[in-house]
Amino acid sequence: MDSSNEGLLQSDPVAEVGEDAAATADLGGGMTDEDREELTNELAKVEDEIQTLSQVLAAKEKHVAELKKKLGLTPLHELKENLSKSWLDVQSSVAFKKTSETLAQASQKASSAFNNFGSAITKKFEDVRSVLEEGVSSRLRGLPFLPQPSPLKYY
Secondary structure: HHHHHHHHOOOOOOOOOOOOHHOOOOOOOOHHHHHHHHHHHHHHHHHHHHHHHHHHHHHHHHHHHHHHHHOOOHHHHHHHHHHHHHHHHOOOHHHHHHHHHHHHHHHHHHHHHHHHHHHHHHHHHHHHHHHHHHHHHHHHOOOOOOOOOOOOOOO
16 A cells, blocks of 8 residues: 555544444543443442432332232222322312303203293193093983893802
């Protein structure tokens, strides 16, 4: 190879855009090897603490689950309690109270309307019945009476 190309081949690779560029970038900015080693040790220590805390948290969550099981607090029981509390919160809200009052008034008005409707229908049926009875009885008055069957005699 000639000397003009040697400088190009021996230069540092060009950093790519994206994760690879961030991984290969020198963010230390003149950091000494001693500082780098100290930071690396601290990083390892913090990662170990995180791992330990995760294990402690998992153990505590398992202990909580066991205590709840012993107390009979199943997920279904907790859901029921949450729903009951939420329902009480809804019932005590102003919007719920206003809606309940409005529905109660509407129910009373509808009940009254149905009662009035029922009374009107009953009256109409009674009117029709009386008209039919009058018509039938007036027609029967003009007919000769048929002999009544004699009662059965049992021996």
